[in-house]
Amino acid sequence: MPAITCTTIPLPATSPPSSPTDRQTPRIKSLIVDDNGITAKVLCKILSKEFGYSTTCAVSGKEALVKLSQEVFDVIFMDIDMPELSGIETTMAIHSKGSxxxxxxxxxxxxxxxxxxxxxxxxxxxxNGWVGKPANQITVRKELERVCISMSS
Structure with a gap:
């Protein structure tokens, strides 16, 4: 498969680098926001083991906002149904100028x-996109490619 370049999210390689010294680009930092530990681990494994991404998890929208106030990320995977602050509410807060x-x-x-x-x-x-649970490497990669193309247009 030919490589697709994206100025917003560097796409995962076809296979992960075998060691940190094999990396030619900085590690992509992803934030997974999910109150379900099992589905968060599934996505974490795909992003870290298959694509070589660095992953950070937040178990709530409020925790995600705290993490996003302290550290810069390259992509966020956001659960929709969470207590206190839904994925939609969290997304709107991320984009809010007053947050x-x-x-x-x-x-x-x-x-x-x-x-x-x-x-x-x-x-x-x-x-910017949607991935259904449970995720797999193919669906995650396709959605990252689609999001990259739409954001670079």
Whole structure:
């Protein structure tokens, strides 16, 4: 498969680098926001083991906002149905000018990661993509490629 370049999210290689010294680009930092530890681990494994991404997990929208106020990420995978602050509410808070989120994190891609069917309200809230649970390497890669293409257009 030919490589697709994206100025927003560097895409995962076909296979992960075999060692840190094999990396030619900085490690991609992903934030997984999911209150379900099992589905978060599934996605974490795909992103870290298969693609070589660095992953950080948050178990709530509020925790995600704290992490986004302290550290810059390259992509966010956002659960939709969470207590206190839903994925949609968290996404809207990320894009809000009055939030504590670092400026660099306001424009990074946010991909819905949910058991719910894809819904236009995700995109209306400011999300850029959708991956259904349980995820697999192929669906994650295809959605990252699609999001990269749409954001670079």
């Amino acid at each position: 504590v989120v670092l400026e660099a994190n306001r424009t990074i891609p946010i991909i819905a990661y949910t058991t719910n069917p894809c819904d236009s309200k995700y995109f209306e809230a400011g999300m």
